[in-house]
Amino acid sequence: MTLDAGLDQPLRVVNVGLELFAEQIEAQGAAVDRVDWRPPAGGPDIASLLARLED
Amino acid sequence: MADIAAANREALDRLCRARPAWTAVRSGREALGLEGRTLLHAGPPIEWARMCWPMRGAVKAAALFEGWARTADEAEALAASGDIAFAPCHSRGAVGPMAGVISPGTPLLVVEDAVNRTTASSFIADGPWGHQLRFGAHGPETLNGLRWIRDAVAPALSAVLEREGPIDLAALMAQAFTMGDEMHMRNAAATGLLARRLAAPLVAAVPDAARLEPIMRLVTRDNDQFFLAWSMCAAKAAARSIEGLEASTVVCTMARNGVEFGIRVAGLGEPWFTAPASVVEGVYFPGSAAGDANLDTGDSAIMETYGLGGLAMASSPAVQKIVGAKSWEDALATTRDMGEICVGRNPLFPIAVLGGEGTPTGIDIRRVVKTSIVPKITTAIAHRAAPRMIGAGIATAPMAPFVAALRAFAERYGAARA
Incomplete structure (x- = not known):
């Protein structure tokens, strides 16, 4: 399926994180499911530190 | 480990x-x-x-x-x-x-x-x-x-x-x-x-x-x-029970001196992890304004350390007005957010609007860093150069002390290197 073909149909969008993106898509008439997510704080090494400190 | x-x-x-x-x-x-x-x-x-x-x-x-x-x-x-x-x-x-x-x-x-x-x-x-x-x-x-x-x-x-x-x-x-x-x-x-x-x-x-x-x-x-x-004494007595608790990533102290905000972590003992104190988003008494305000101040964040104050905002419609929460939904969302960064709930303080679920309790530095959600603190606002209270509001804890504490925890418990 090409991108154009996909956009012919009603869109259902999953928005991860920034609320502004979800609002802009809703303003175009599309339905948006929100996933409340923010990247971990800190720096690039934090994800591996967190993984090693998991329960 | x-x-x-x-x-x-x-x-x-x-x-x-x-x-x-x-x-x-x-x-x-x-x-x-x-x-x-x-x-x-x-x-x-x-x-x-x-x-x-x-x-x-x-x-x-x-x-x-x-x-x-x-x-x-x-x-x-x-x-x-x-x-x-x-x-x-x-x-x-x-x-x-x-x-x-x-x-x-x-x-x-x-x-x-x-x-x-x-x-x-x-x-x-x-x-x-x-x-x-x-x-x-x-x-x-x-x-x-x-x-x-x-x-x-x-x-x-x-x-x-x-x-x-x-x-x-x-x-x-x-x-x-x-x-x-x-x-x-x-x-x-x-x-x-x-x-x-x-x-x-x-x-x-x-x-x-x-x-x-x-x-x-x-x-x-x-x-x-x-x-x-x-x-505050009751919350401090409770929080002291986890000071020095080996291997725990739960925050045992949050406090501000009007210049810096600091935390201590149960499994890390005495060291403080600090960052500049926050500007409080508040509601001011007539005649006062944000420019008059001192930065976030006081040991009263022991209440949030114990799971009350900002963590329990959904349970207190009256405080939502006092501290200027944007709406009822906003206060509810704050308590839900706080639930994301805590290890559990305290049944001593059930929140009716959440079906009687206890207030979020035990702030986990790992969850704070992982979710980028920091504790919210309901607080009084002091004048920065006159001896009086000028309002009340919500302080957002800075993230840096939680990141620094996580790094120190990883170092202390041998998880800093793969």
């Missing part, structure tokens, strides 16, 4: 099973072993040169109260000379609201948790409204107020406890919570319940009506936040 999950379950269990009770009134000298020219202050460690205006004012008040100086100028010179030793209240098992300055002669509440075998202390009151030491006041009204609390209020409260025995704060706070207090910026119900508990015993303890009347006025009507000292 240490068993973090087990340590954090133990931390939650200790916080939830704490049953603090008010057992005594003692001086800073008796309760905390304060000697010589030593003053305790709110927040992480700070020296005179970096202290904010309200804390400097409170230091001057304490030096005058102790008789170390005869004038405010003398008190300032003494503090600047290095002849006063400063330490955080938290380093001695105490807590102080706003500037939070405690001296050897300050009368303190003593709260004990018999379950976890911990104690905590804070000052009872600190001068009449508009002249409180906690906001930096150090004039004659403040000094007269401090002496009256030492010479009249403290002995009367001590006599009440001798007659009545310990007063169960856990039960009182649980009841006040269901009456709409989150017990940081709203203590109206708890203050009323405490006044009801104290009224008859105070009448018996202070037969002279002329002496009794101002004490009853202090307890019953001057300040809806009168109970804050008790709620």
Whole structure:
């Protein structure tokens, strides 16, 4: 399926994180499911530190 | 690798099973072993040169109260000379609201948790409204107020406890919570319940009506936040039960000195992790504005450390107005967010709007860093250069101390390198 073909149909969008993106898509008439997510704080090494400190 | 999950379950269990009770009134000298020219202050460690205006004012008040100086100028010179030793209240098992300055002669509440075998202390009151030491006041009204609390209020409260025995704060706070207090910026119900508990015993303890009347006025009507000292002691007694708990990533201290915000973590012992204190987003009294505000101040974030205050905002419609929460939904979302960064819930404080689920309890530094959600603190706002409260609001804790603590935890427990 090409991108154009996909956009012919009603869109259902999953928005991860920034609320502004979800609002802009809703303003175009599309339905948006929100996933409340923010990247971990800190720096690039934090994800591996967190993984090693998991329960 | 240490068993973090087990340590954090133990931390939650200790916080939830704490049953603090008010057992005594003692001086800073008796309760905390304060000697010589030593003053305790709110927040992480700070020296005179970096202290904010309200804390400097409170230091001057304490030096005058102790008789170390005869004038405010003398008190300032003494503090600047290095002849006063400063330490955080938290380093001695105490807590102080706003500037939070405690001296050897300050009368303190003593709260004990018999379950976890911990104690905590804070000052009872600190001068009449508009002249409180906690906001930096150090004039004659403040000094007269401090002496009256030492010479009249403290002995009367001590006599009440001798007659009545310990007063169960856990039960009182649980009841006040269901009456709409989150017990940081709203203590109206708890203050009323405490006044009801104290009224008859105070009448018996202070037969002279002329002496009794101002004490009853202090307890019953001057300040809806009168109970804050008790709620902070109760929360501190609970939080002390997890200090030094090996392998736990739960925060055991959050506090601000008006310049810096700091945390300590159960499994990391004494070290503080700090960052510049936040600007409080607030509602100001008429005539005051954001430009007048000091940065976030005080040890009262012990309430959030214990799972109350901002963490319990959904349970307190009244506080939402006091601190300027945008909406009911916003307060509910805040408590839900706080649930994301805590290890569990405390059933002692059930939140009706969440189906009776307990308040989020035990802030986990891993969850804070992973979700980028930081604790929200309901708080009073001090003027940055005048001795008074100018409003109330919500402070957002800075992220940097949580990241720094996580790195230190990984280093300490051997997880820093793969």
